[in-house]
Amino acid sequence: MNVRLHKNATTTPRIRAEIQAAPPSVSEVELARRYGVTDSTIARWRRRDSVEDRSHTPHNLRATLSPAQEAIVVELRRTLLLPIDDLLRVVREFIKPELSRSALDRLLQRHGVGSLKDLMPKVEREEPKKFKTYEPGYFHIDVKHLPKMSDEKVHQYLFVAIDRATRWVYLEVRPTKSARDGAEFLKALTRHAPMKIRTILTDNGGEFTDRFTPQGEREPTGRHLFDQVCSAHQVEHRLIQPWRPQTNGMVERFNGRVTDELAATHFADSADLREGLLGYGRIYVEHIPQRVLGHRTPLESLRAWYETHPHLFRVNPANLPGPDK
Numbered sequence: 001m002n003v004r005l006h007k008n009a010t011t012t013p014r015i016r017a018e019i020q021a022a023p024p025s026v027s028e029v030e031l032a033r034r035y036g037v038t039d040s041t042i043a044r045w046r047r048r049d050s051v052e053d054r055s056h057t058p059h060n061l062r063a064t065l066s067p068a069q070e071a072i073v074v075e076l077r078r079t080l081l082l083p084i085d086d087l088l089r090v091v092r093e094f095i096k097p098e099l100s101r102s103a104l105d106r107l108l109q110r111h112g113v114g115s116l117k118d119l120m121p122k123v124e125r126e127e128p129k130k131f132k133t134y135e136p137g138y139f140h141i142d143v144k145h146l147p148k149m150s151d152e153k154v155h156q157y158l159f160v161a162i163d164r165a166t167r168w169v170y171l172e173v174r175p176t177k178s179a180r181d182g183a184e185f186l187k188a189l190t191r192h193a194p195m196k197i198r199t200i201l202t203d204n205g206g207e208f209t210d211r212f213t214p215q216g217e218r219e220p221t222g223r224h225l226f227d228q229v230c231s232a233h234q235v236e237h238r239l240i241q242p243w244r245p246q247t248n249g250m251v252e253r254f255n256g257r258v259t260d261e262l263a264a265t266h267f268a269d270s271a272d273l274r275e276g277l278l279g280y281g282r283i284y285v286e287h288i289p290q291r292v293l294g295h296r297t298p299l300e301s302l303r304a305w306y307e308t309h310p311h312l313f314r315v316n317p318a319n320l321p322g323p324d325k
Contacts, residue, residue, distance in 0.1 A: 006053040010037050013051040020045060064103045069095055070111070073104070077113045079260060081120060084108065086289040093287065136305050136312050137198040138164040139189070140251040143177045143207060144258060149270040156270065158258065158277060159185040162251050163195065166301040167290055169254060171281040173274045182207035183225035190233050194302060194317040199236045202226075203248055209239055217242065257284070 005013070015035055019042055022031055028042040035042075045051075065073065073091055076082065082090065088104050108114045141161045148155035157177045162169045170189050174181040190197055202208040210224045211217060220227060220239070230237040240248050261280050267273040285298045293301045302317035310316075 009053060010041060011035065011045065016045045016048075016051040020048070020051075022046075064099060065096055065107065070107055073107060074111045074113055077108060077116075078119060079264065080257075080288065081116060082288070083116060083291060083295075086291070086295055089289055089295075090287060134164045135309065136163055136165045136168075136195040136302070139193075139197060139200050140164060140248050141186075141189075141200055141202045141208070142248060142251040142255060143182075143205065144255045146173065146273065147262065149267065149273055151269045157181070158255075160251055160254060160258075161185075161189050161193075161200075162254055163193070163298075164250060166195075166305060167285075167293060167298040168194070168302055169281055169284055169298065171278055173277060177205070177207045179207055179225040183229045186226060186229045186233075186235075190229075190235075194315050195305075195313050197233065197235050199238060200230065201238045201240065201248060203240050204242055209237075211239060212242075254284075 011019075019031055019035070028039045028046070031042045032039045072095065073087070076090065077087060080087075084101070084105060088099065088101055091099055091104065105114070113119060139161045141159070144158040144160065146156045146158050154175075156173050156175055159172045159174055159177075159181070160169065161171075170192055172185050172188060174185060186200070204211050206212075208224070208226045209220050211220045222228075222231070227237055229235075258277065258280070261276070265276060267276055287297060289295045289297050289300075296304070299317065306313050306317050
């Protein structure tokens, strides 16, 4: 008869049978002394009917992540639509440093989010039109209408500027989208951007240009407040073709991410909303790798450009706020 016996077992099947056959009047201490084992060994074999060793494999294997952590990872996948390598990097930095790629892949498959293609809207599946390669310093700028909060009488506006080459983004919440607010935002951008700004692309909104009047389209006069700031900083101001918002699609897509963030997050008041948006901007720049950047974050892309083209920068991006790498 084949009996399963652990290689380090301290008792044999015959001794185990004798222990089980011993009358209750014989104490565990006496049996332990007789067979040269511990009291707990005697108690264990008295409780069992079999003389075979059981499997040492745990009945319930510990999951790599807790259920709450898994829910966070799945939500990151659905919300940010990150490829598995980019998602792995985020998870290792913020949730589980030792998580393996295969474990993450199994987790995504188990929750039905293994295929990134299936998660994307149909319009996202189309091959995007590639931008011409540009060096840092070409910015797309746009304005987004924000929801009115409980402590506000009127809603505010989010001004967004994103660099075409590095995807570095700068945000400001402003009370209106007037020409003065547009000009003040551009002044702030020139102070905060680490690179030298050469070109700016905007739509034809009144906060950016006087191209349109009640009588129709005309050539910009150059006297608009936004244009005056551009001239003062030697920045070329380009306008998209009328009724062609896709020309400014890079910043439009970022605003789409902001829309998803607004829909998924509850903000208590206007100050909470502002901090949440600025916080998302920091996460986007410092922690979210992008495929178009070679799976690097915008901050890492900035630093790589600075190593090879320092003349394009005002300051060293290695000194920007954020964790050292």
